[in-house]
Amino acid sequence: MTEPGTASGVTEGTGTPVVSLRQVRKVYASAAGPRTALADITFDVARGEFACVVGPSGAGKTTLLRCLAGLMPPTSGEALFEGAPLRSVPDGIGVVFQDYGRSLFPWLTVARNVELPLRVRRVQRAARGERVAEVLASVGLADAGGQYPWQLSGGMQQRVAIARALAYRPDLLLMDEPFASVDAQTRFELEDLILRVRDEFGVTVVFVTHDIDEAIYLADRIVVLSRSPGRVAEIVGVTLPRPRDQIATKADEAFARYREHLLGLVMSRR
Amino acid sequence: MGRALTRVWLLAVLFLAWWLWSAGSKSLYFPPLSSILKAVWDQWVTGPARAELSSSLEHLLVGYGIAAVAGIGLGAALWSLRYAREATAPYLYFLYVLPAPVLVPAALTLFGIGFTMKVVLIAFAALWPTLLNTLDGMRGVDAVKLDTSKVLGLSRARNMFQVVMPAASPQIVAGLRNSLQVAIILMVVSEWEASSDGIGYYLSNAQQSFDYTGMWSGIIVLAIIGIVANLLFVAAENRVLRWHYGQRAVEGVSR
Numbered sequence A: 001m002t003e004p005g006t007a008s009g010v011t012e013g014t015g016t017p018v019v020s021l022r023q024v025r026k027v028y029a030s031a032a033g034p035r036t037a038l039a040d041i042t043f044d045v046a047r048g049e050f051a052c053v054v055g056p057s058g059a060g061k062t063t064l065l066r067c068l069a070g071l072m073p074p075t076s077g078e079a080l081f082e083g084a085p086l087r088s089v090p091d092g093i094g095v096v097f098q099d100y101g102r103s104l105f106p107w108l109t110v111a112r113n114v115e116l117p118l119r120v121r122r123v124q125r126a127a128r129g130e131r132v133a134e135v136l137a138s139v140g141l142a143d144a145g146g147q148y149p150w151q152l153s154g155g156m157q158q159r160v161a162i163a164r165a166l167a168y169r170p171d172l173l174l175m176d177e178p179f180a181s182v183d184a185q186t187r188f189e190l191e192d193l194i195l196r197v198r199d200e201f202g203v204t205v206v207f208v209t210h211d212i213d214e215a216i217y218l219a220d221r222i223v224v225l226s227r228s229p230g231r232v233a234e235i236v237g238v239t240l241p242r243p244r245d246q247i248a249t250k251a252d253e254a255f256a257r258y259r260e261h262l263l264g265l266v267m268s269r270r
Numbered sequence B: 001m002g003r004a005l006t007r008v009w010l011l012a013v014l015f016l017a018w019w020l021w022s023a024g025s026k027s028l029y030f031p032p033l034s035s036i037l038k039a040v041w042d043q044w045v046t047g048p049a050r051a052e053l054s055s056s057l058e059h060l061l062v063g064y065g066i067a068a069v070a071g072i073g074l075g076a077a078l079w080s081l082r083y084a085r086e087a088t089a090p091y092l093y094f095l096y097v098l099p100a101p102v103l104v105p106a107a108l109t110l111f112g113i114g115f116t117m118k119v120v121l122i123a124f125a126a127l128w129p130t131l132l133n134t135l136d137g138m139r140g141v142d143a144v145k146l147d148t149s150k151v152l153g154l155s156r157a158r159n160m161f162q163v164v165m166p167a168a169s170p171q172i173v174a175g176l177r178n179s180l181q182v183a184i185i186l187m188v189v190s191e192w193e194a195s196s197d198g199i200g201y202y203l204s205n206a207q208q209s210f211d212y213t214g215m216w217s218g219i220i221v222l223a224i225i226g227i228v229a230n231l232l233f234v235a236a237e238n239r240v241l242r243w244h245y246g247q248r249a250v251e252g253v254s255r
Helices: A061-068 A110-120 A127-137 A154-167 A186-202 A213-218 A253-267 B002-022 B033-043 B050-080 B082-097 B100-111 B115-139 B143-151 B156-193 B199-208 B212-240 B242-250
Strands: A017-030 A037-046 A048-054 A076-081 A093-096 A174-178 A204-208 A221-225 A230-235
Touching: A017 A061, A037 A061, A037 A076, A037 A221, A048 A061, A048 B033, A061 A093, A061 A174, A061 A230, A076 B100, A093 B143, A110 A127, A110 A154, A127 A154, A127 A186, A154 A186, A174 B050, A174 B156, A186 A204, A186 A213, A204 A213, A213 A253, A221 A253, A230 A253, A230 B082, B002 B033, B033 B050, B033 B212, B050 B082, B050 B115, B050 B156, B050 B199, B050 B212, B100 B115, B100 B156, B115 B156, B143 B156, B156 B199, B156 B212, B199 B212, B212 B242
Parallel strands: A037 A230, A048 A204, A048 A221, A093 A174, A174 A204
Antiparallel strands: A017 A037, A017 A076, A221 A230
């Protein structure tokens, strides 16, 4: 099926979803009184799924991701990771932030950055070295371990951040507009990279972006948030064939139909 | 090499000028530089003032060491304990701006004129720049770095030592440098005011006994201590903050 269609928010099937959000609501206190960032968010993400969250700016995308990561509790409702409520960041979640320059530790070399979560998890020294080499190789940075992050280009730095998030083999990878600050060509390369490592590591991905083309290209399912306060406007299943290809997939007629449908949703004043 | 030359030539010229200008001086207050340098050698290198030099360095090292460790430790503790920080903040700045030499009489009454009084005074005065810079530096640590630390699963201790301290280290080092200057000043002042040893004691003695050659020699020794301490500090700083200067150079910020 290549027609855009509404998919169910709640996954059917037997396995516990990796992520479950139930009526998640987030209200911030501000000088001008309480501000609702997320009004009512309910959806699941199944194991192995690649879910994108899109929405206009101010729809609460980053707030949603922080709730998903366990960095921030929802005001009401429930955020579950593998069936358990999130109280802090669980071991099985990796996060890639938008701003690699702020997220990587400039006082550590690339290899040390990637190694840090392994040290925390008390992985033996020899195993750490192997794992770091393996994960750096899979993001195409086999030879960059001894350099400092700031000696690398922006795209390469974001690869380091991805490698660090994957090093401890999380079940869930959360990405917050990770490619928003790199140039277009690097962005395409990184999109293909993330699809490849997702297969290689068998990780479930929730990917926040404001770029509709990027969401269609990457996702199995797209959660569209409405304008502030954020609620789920629609959940769109993307059935474009895999493996996807920057030129062929984006030239597909079905891609254009998804695009039209999603643009309509994101631009609407609802 | 060229850079070293740029920095040294003016000093050489000034010394030469001083040497020539004071060469035949009969003035009591401005003895010839040659006799001052001779006094530096006879008194401080081979002579009896060596004891004053070593006790001054001892005061400085112990006092500054305490200030550095306590400054970073207390700064980190206040950063971690929000309540304590908010309760103490106004007093910290008050103590910071209080000129430490006025504490000499109080320190004298409390600790007498011995080693303890000087070390306490140096440590107390030199504490504040490091403490406040540590606290400020830690408060300025990027929220994304703290989030990253949580996401990677760092414990509180690891977060402190492997993220917060390194992230704040440029500012901590600036505080330590400031503290070093304060420590040197307080070393002299505490020895000058009330003591039976140290360079400050020697200076005050020389001045009171009209030994102006000796006084000038002490001043030169102090200048040398200041220069050497600064050189050592810069060497250590360049090692510890190599990543920081490397990053800034890449980002196009000149030193």
